[in-house]
Amino acid sequence: MNSKGPGVYKPLKMGKNVSMKDIAGRIGVSTALVSFVLNGKAREKRVGAEMTRKILEVASELNYMPNQIARSLRKGSTMTIGLILADIANPFFGSLARVIEDEANKHGYTVIVGSSDESKTKTEILITTLTNRKVDGFIIVPAEGSEELIKGIMHKNIPMVLVDRFFPALAASYVALDNYQASYEAVRCLIGKGKMRIVILAYRSSLIHMQQRIAGYIAAMEEGRLHDNICIREIRYEHVHEDVQRVFQELIISGKKADALFLATNSLSVSALYCIKEQGIKIPEELAIVGFDGNESFDFFYAPLTYVKQPLDEMGKESVKILVDHINGSKKTVQVKLKPNLIIRESCG
Amino acid sequence: MNSKGPGVYKPLKMGKNVSMKDIAGRIGVSTALVSFVLNGKAREKRVGAEMTRKILEVASELNYMPNQIARSLRKGSTMTIGLILADIANPFFGSLARVIEDEANKHGYTVIVGSSDESKTKTEILITTLTNRKVDGFIIVPAEGSEELIKGIMHKNIPMVLVDRFFPALAASYVALDNYQASYEAVRCLIGKGKMRIVILAYRSSLIHMQQRIAGYIAAMEEGRLHDNICIREIRYEHVHEDVQRVFQELIISGKKADALFLATNSLSVSALYCIKEQGIKIPEELAIVGFDGNESFDFFYAPLTYVKQPLDEMGKESVKILVDHINGSKKTVQVKLKPNLIIRESCG
DNA sequence: CTGAAAGCGCTTACAG
DNA sequence: CTGAAAGCGCTTACAG
Numbered sequence A, B: 001m002n003s004k005g006p007g008v009y010k011p012l013k014m015g016k017n018v019s020m021k022d023i024a025g026r027i028g029v030s031t032a033l034v035s036f037v038l039n040g041k042a043r044e045k046r047v048g049a050e051m052t053r054k055i056l057e058v059a060s061e062l063n064y065m066p067n068q069i070a071r072s073l074r075k076g077s078t079m080t081i082g083l084i085l086a087d088i089a090n091p092f093f094g095s096l097a098r099v100i101e102d103e104a105n106k107h108g109y110t111v112i113v114g115s116s117d118e119s120k121t122k123t124e125i126l127i128t129t130l131t132n133r134k135v136d137g138f139i140i141v142p143a144e145g146s147e148e149l150i151k152g153i154m155h156k157n158i159p160m161v162l163v164d165r166f167f168p169a170l171a172a173s174y175v176a177l178d179n180y181q182a183s184y185e186a187v188r189c190l191i192g193k194g195k196m197r198i199v200i201l202a203y204r205s206s207l208i209h210m211q212q213r214i215a216g217y218i219a220a221m222e223e224g225r226l227h228d229n230i231c232i233r234e235i236r237y238e239h240v241h242e243d244v245q246r247v248f249q250e251l252i253i254s255g256k257k258a259d260a261l262f263l264a265t266n267s268l269s270v271s272a273l274y275c276i277k278e279q280g281i282k283i284p285e286e287l288a289i290v291g292f293d294g295n296e297s298f299d300f301f302y303a304p305l306t307y308v309k310q311p312l313d314e315m316g317k318e319s320v321k322i323l324v325d326h327i328n329g330s331k332k333t334v335q336v337k338l339k340p341n342l343i344i345r346e347s348c349g
Numbered sequence C, D: 001c002t003g004a005a006a007g008c009g010c011t012t013a014c015a016g
Helices: A020-027 A031-038 A049-061 A068-075 A091-106 A120-132 A147-155 A179-192 A208-223 A237-253 A266-279 A296-300 A312-327 B020-027 B031-038 B049-061 B068-075 B091-106 B120-132 B147-155 B179-192 B208-223 B237-253 B266-279 B296-300 B312-327
Strands: A080-085 A110-115 A137-140 A160-163 A173-177 A198-203 A231-235 A260-263 A288-292 A306-309 A335-338 A341-343 B080-085 B110-115 B137-140 B160-163 B173-177 B198-203 B231-235 B260-263 B288-292 B306-309 B335-338 B341-343
Touching (some): A031 A049, A080 A091, A080 A120, A091 A312, A091 B091, A110 B091, A147 A160, A173 A312, A179 A208, A198 A266, A266 B296, B080 B120, B110 B120, B120 B147, B173 B312, B179 B208, B179 B260, B179 B288, B198 B208, B198 B237, B260 B266
Parallel strands (some): A080 A110, A137 A160, A160 A173, B173 B335
Antiparallel strands (some): B306 B341
C-alpha cells in the first residue's frame, strides 16, 4: 500500500504520535469536538451520544495520549511544581521531597526537584530554568543570600511557598519549624541534666532558621543563669568536617571546655558523631549531646541521640496545600510555625 | 495614558510575560529575526550588526525570558529527563538521584523524579504522566512486574536506560552492579571467617538483581561445601520489619540456627540492625553480618558493618551519558555491569 | 541573502 | 445549540 495513496483513513505517519487531528480526521469532525469529548465535556457541550461513543472508540483504537506540552502552552498552566531544596541526597530533604511529591500528585501536579547546595548562584539558575519551564508554583528551601531572588518571584506573581526557612522582611507564605522554641527546649533539657558548659554548633548563616536556633540557645542559657558560658561556634557549610574537627580539638580534646554540645542541624549532628567516634569520646559521661532532625544513625549510635524532631509530614503536606491555594488564586499570605518535638534518649545524660 | 491609545510603543499587558512578539513589535521586525538573534544565530542567518544590537538591547530592557513550553512544542524536544526510582526518601536512591540531577544539568537537561514504591501500578502512572509531558528520555529503576511497561517505552522508541536492575529478555540499555559477583564475594568473606550457617535475607522478588544476589550466595555456599546449609529467607517489601523480625525469631533467637547473616539490600540491612539492637544480639560473636549499600548507620553501629558498596557515582553518570547518546540518535544498546567493592569491617567477625 | 508565513497540538471564545 | 477558526509562543522551511 502506497502511504501517499488514497484510502478510507488518513494513514498515520510512522513514529508520529497520534493527535486529536488524527482522530478528528478519521471521523470527519473538528478537533474541537474531539477535545470536548476527551475532556469529559461532551454533556456540557451537547455533543451527541453516538458521536461521543465514536470519538472515544477511535481514540482508544489509535491509543491516543494527550500532549501535555501543547495543552500547557494553550492553557497557560503546566500542572507542575518546582521544588528547590539544599540537597536531595540529604535524607532530611529526601524525605521532605517524598512527602511533597505524594501530596502534589494527589492534587494532580508533577514535581521538578533541584538541589541548590545552599548556593545563591545555583538557586538563581534553578529559578530561571523552572520559571522558563512555566512551573505553576514554587516550593523553596531558600539558601542564604537568596532574598532578592525570592522577591523576584513574588514580583512576577508566581505562586510560592517557602519551607524550613523564610525571610522575616518578606510577606511570603512559609511553613517552618518554631526553631527558637526547638532550640530553647533542647538546651533547657541539657541544663536540666546539670550541664553548665553547653556549646552550640551552628552553620555560619544569616538565615532566620539558624539565627532562631542560636537565639533559643541564648535564651535558655540566660534563663539558666549561664550567660557567661554562652559559647557559639559557627561552621562553614563548605567545610563542615574540617571545622567541626577543629572545634572538637579546641573545646573538648585539648581543653575540656564543654560538657555538652547542641548540634543545630542534621548534617552537623552526623559530622559530630564521626568526630566522637574517631576520638573515642564517651557519651554522655564526658560529653552530653543533643542533635537535630531524626536520622537512622541517631538510633544506632551506641548512646542513642536525643534530638529535635521536625514534623516532616506536616511540613510537606502543609506547604503543598498552601501552594495549591495560591495557584488557585488565593492572595492570602499564610505563615505556619510548626511545633518541635524533643525526643529524649541517652545521649543527653 | 489610555492603554488602548496610540503610542510609540505597544503597551505591554499587565501580568503578561514578554514574548518575542513584543520585542519584534517594538522594533518593527518579524519574530523570526528576534528568534535568530536570541538563539545566537545572528551570524549564521546574516542579521546585520546594528539590528542584532537593537534586538539584544530591547530584549534585555523588557527582561525577556524564553517560554520553554512553546519552544518544546515547536522543537519536539523538552530537554527533560524522567527519572523513576523506588523511593526518593531512601538515601541510596536519593544519592543516585543527586548524581543524575547534576550530570543531566551539565548536559542541559532538567530531571523530573517520581517514586514507584516498587509498585507496577505507580510505575505505569508515572510513565504515562512523563510520556505525556514529553520527556526526551527515561532513566528507570524498574519495579517487579514492570517488564511490559518497559517494553512499551521501547516500542514507542523513547530513549531509555535502566538502572540498578534490568530484564534479561529485553534489549534495553542498562547500568547495574554485578550483583552475582557482589554477593559471591560477600559470602566468601563470611566463609573465610569460619562461618558455616550463613543465611541470606532477600526481598521476595523475581527481579534480576535480587535473583543474582541469591545466585551469588548459592555459588559461594556450594564452593564452600556448605550446600546443605543454604538457607534463603524472602521478605515482603510491604512488610519488611514484620518479616525480618519473624526470621530473627525463628533462626536466631529461638533456634540459633544461623551464625551469619547476609543482608541483600540497604533497607533490609537497616531493618536487621533494628532487630539486632532490640534483641541485644552480640555482633559479631553471636552473629556475623554483611550488609548492602553504604549508609551512615553502618558506620555508627557499635560493630561497624562490613558491606557491599555500589559505585553510585559511576552508576548515575554512566546512565545519563548513555541516555544522552540515545537521545542524540544512538541506536546502540549499551549494557554496563559495575564492579562491586566489599568494605570489610568488624561486623563480619 | 532576508523575512513573512506556516505549524507544533492543543483549548475555547465566538460567529453562525 | 454547534463547530470552525483563532491563538498560546516559539522555530524553521521556504518563497521572494
